[in-house]
Amino acid sequence: MSELGDKGFRQSQAFLHTWSGLLLGWLLFAVFVTGTIAFYREGLNRWMRPELPPVTQPAQVLAGAQRYLAATAPDAKSWFITLPSTTTQGALVSWRPQPVEGETPRRGGRVTIDANGHPAMARETRGGEFFYRFHFDLYYMPALWARWLVGIAALFMLVAILSGVVTHKKIFRDFFALRRGRGQRSWLDGHNATAVLGLPFHLMITYTGLVTLMVTLLPWATLAAYSDDGEAYYDTLYPAGVQAERTGRPAPLVDLTAILRDAEGRLGGAAGYMEVIEPGDAGAKVRVLRSGATMLSSRTPRMTYDGATGKPVWIAPPQGAGSATAGAMIGVHAGRFAxxxxxxxxxLCGVAGCVMVASGLVMWTVKRREKLPDPTRPHFGFRVVERLNVAAIGGLPLGIATMFWANRLLPVGMAGRAEWEIHCLFIAWGAASVLALVRRPQANWVALFALTGVLLLALPLYNLVATPAGxxxxxxxxDGTLAGIDLALLVFGVAFLAIARRVARHRAVPSRVRRCIDTSSELAMEPAE
Structure with a gap:
C-alpha cells in the first residue's frame, strides 16, 4: 500500500474511531464506571450494611438459614439459598409458595441470614448488586431494551478499540511520552496511555461482554433450534436432573450442612447455591451448584440429592465445547474466579478504561474547538457535546457519592429505603446535568469534581465515628475488604479534588493559526488520534 493510500486508510479509521467512540460514549462511560465498581460488589454489599458482623463460620449461617426457612415456609414449593462465605454478608434466602390451582401465583419472601445464623437486623439496601445490574440492565427501563442499548454500545466500543489501534500509528511509542501542560497533546497522551496500558483488558472485557448478551443480540440460532421454546433451551443449557415430585407424605429434611460437605467434595470446590424443592416431603430434592468463585467458567457443575435420605441421585454430565467456551468467557468477564x-x-484496568472513555470524550471537544472559526463562540452542536460531557463525566461520580451518603443517612426503617438510595443517585446526577446546561463548562467541572471529592473524603471519616465498620x-x-473500600474512597476523593484544582488553574492557550498548502497534507499537520 502506498504512503498516500496508507494515510487515507488511517484517516477513514480515525473518522470511524472518533464517531463510534462519541455517539454512545456517555453510556459507555456509565457502563465502565458501574462495571468497574461491580468487581467489588460483595464487599460493597457488606460496606453498605455496616451493622452486620463478618462471617467467620459459613456452616453456622447455613444451619441458621435452614432453621429459619423450616419455621417460616415449611410447606413452600422451593427454597433458594445463596450460600455464605467469609467474603459475603451472610446467606441470602428466598422461597416460593405452593401454587394453588386457579389462583395467581403468590409471591414468596426474601431475607438475609447474618453471621450468627439469625435474620439480619440491618438497613435495606441494594448494595453493590445495583452497580452490577446497572452495567447491563440500566435502570428505570425494561431490561430487554437496556440490554440492547448496552449491547450496541459495547459493539461501538469494540469498533472504537480496533479502529483506534489502526489509527494510532505510533501508539506504543506515544505511550512513553506523557507531556504535561500541552493542551490537546496532553489529552491525547493521557488517552493513549490509558488505552495502551489496558488494551488487552479493554478488548477482553468488551468482547466477552458481547458474549454475555449473545442470546439477546443474536437470538435466531436459539429460536431455530428450540422453536421459540425458552424452557427447552435452558433445560439443555442448565440440566436440572432428577425432578422432585410431591408425594404428600411428610418427611424431615436432612441436615443441609452435611449435604454441603459431601457436595463440595464431589464437585471439587466450594458450593455457591443450594435449592430445596418440596421441603418437608418424602419426594424432596436438594440441588447444589459449585461457586463461580472457584473456577473460571460461570456455568459450574451441579448435582442433586434426595432430601429425605441425603444420598446423591444425579450429577450433571460434562458440558459441550460451545457451552464450556461461553461459560469461560462469561467467567472471565465477571472475574468472580479472581x-x-x-x-x-x-x-485498576477498569479505572483505566473509565479514564480512556472520559479523556476521549473530552478530547473530541478540545480538538474541534481549535478548528472553530471563533473558539470563544462555538456552534450549538459543539456546546451540546461539551455540556453532555460535563453531565456524564462529572455528574455520575457525584451521583454515586450521593448514593453512598444516602446509604448512611436515610432512616434505617424507611419504607422503600433501597430504592430511595438509588433515586438519590439519579436526583444528584440529574441536578448536575441541569447545572451543566446553565453554567460555563469549566466552572461546572470544578464544582462537580470538587464536591465529589469532598463527599468521598468525608465518608471514611463518618464511618469512623458513626458506624462499627470504620x-x-x-x-x-x-477485614481487608471493608478497610480497602474506605481507603479507596480516600484515594478517589483526593484524586477528584486534585482534578478540580487542576481544572480551576487551567488557562486556555490561544491556538496558533495553521496554514495548509494542500488537502493531502492535512493528516500530517494534525496530531495522530
Missing amino acids: NDWLRFIYF VVATLGRG
Missing part, C-alpha cells in the same frame, strides 16, 4: 490481587488488577476497626480485625 483472587485478591487479580481482582485488584481487574479494578477503617480502624476493620483493620484491627483483619
Whole structure:
C-alpha cells in the first residue's frame, strides 16, 4: 500500500474511531464506571450494611438459614439459598409458595441470614448488586431494551478499540511520552496511555461482554433450534436432573450442612447455591451448584440429592465445547474466579478504561474547538457535546457519592429505603446535568469534581465515628475488604479534588493559526488520534 493510500486508510479509521467512540460514549462511560465498581460488589454489599458482623463460620449461617426457612415456609414449593462465605454478608434466602390451582401465583419472601445464623437486623439496601445490574440492565427501563442499548454500545466500543489501534500509528511509542501542560497533546497522551496500558483488558472485557448478551443480540440460532421454546433451551443449557415430585407424605429434611460437605467434595470446590424443592416431603430434592468463585467458567457443575435420605441421585454430565467456551468467557468477564490481587488488577484496568472513555470524550471537544472559526463562540452542536460531557463525566461520580451518603443517612426503617438510595443517585446526577446546561463548562467541572471529592473524603471519616465498620476497626480485625473500600474512597476523593484544582488553574492557550498548502497534507499537520 502506498504512503498516500496508507494515510487515507488511517484517516477513514480515525473518522470511524472518533464517531463510534462519541455517539454512545456517555453510556459507555456509565457502563465502565458501574462495571468497574461491580468487581467489588460483595464487599460493597457488606460496606453498605455496616451493622452486620463478618462471617467467620459459613456452616453456622447455613444451619441458621435452614432453621429459619423450616419455621417460616415449611410447606413452600422451593427454597433458594445463596450460600455464605467469609467474603459475603451472610446467606441470602428466598422461597416460593405452593401454587394453588386457579389462583395467581403468590409471591414468596426474601431475607438475609447474618453471621450468627439469625435474620439480619440491618438497613435495606441494594448494595453493590445495583452497580452490577446497572452495567447491563440500566435502570428505570425494561431490561430487554437496556440490554440492547448496552449491547450496541459495547459493539461501538469494540469498533472504537480496533479502529483506534489502526489509527494510532505510533501508539506504543506515544505511550512513553506523557507531556504535561500541552493542551490537546496532553489529552491525547493521557488517552493513549490509558488505552495502551489496558488494551488487552479493554478488548477482553468488551468482547466477552458481547458474549454475555449473545442470546439477546443474536437470538435466531436459539429460536431455530428450540422453536421459540425458552424452557427447552435452558433445560439443555442448565440440566436440572432428577425432578422432585410431591408425594404428600411428610418427611424431615436432612441436615443441609452435611449435604454441603459431601457436595463440595464431589464437585471439587466450594458450593455457591443450594435449592430445596418440596421441603418437608418424602419426594424432596436438594440441588447444589459449585461457586463461580472457584473456577473460571460461570456455568459450574451441579448435582442433586434426595432430601429425605441425603444420598446423591444425579450429577450433571460434562458440558459441550460451545457451552464450556461461553461459560469461560462469561467467567472471565465477571472475574468472580479472581483472587485478591487479580481482582485488584481487574479494578485498576477498569479505572483505566473509565479514564480512556472520559479523556476521549473530552478530547473530541478540545480538538474541534481549535478548528472553530471563533473558539470563544462555538456552534450549538459543539456546546451540546461539551455540556453532555460535563453531565456524564462529572455528574455520575457525584451521583454515586450521593448514593453512598444516602446509604448512611436515610432512616434505617424507611419504607422503600433501597430504592430511595438509588433515586438519590439519579436526583444528584440529574441536578448536575441541569447545572451543566446553565453554567460555563469549566466552572461546572470544578464544582462537580470538587464536591465529589469532598463527599468521598468525608465518608471514611463518618464511618469512623458513626458506624462499627470504620477503617480502624476493620483493620484491627483483619477485614481487608471493608478497610480497602474506605481507603479507596480516600484515594478517589483526593484524586477528584486534585482534578478540580487542576481544572480551576487551567488557562486556555490561544491556538496558533495553521496554514495548509494542500488537502493531502492535512493528516500530517494534525496530531495522530
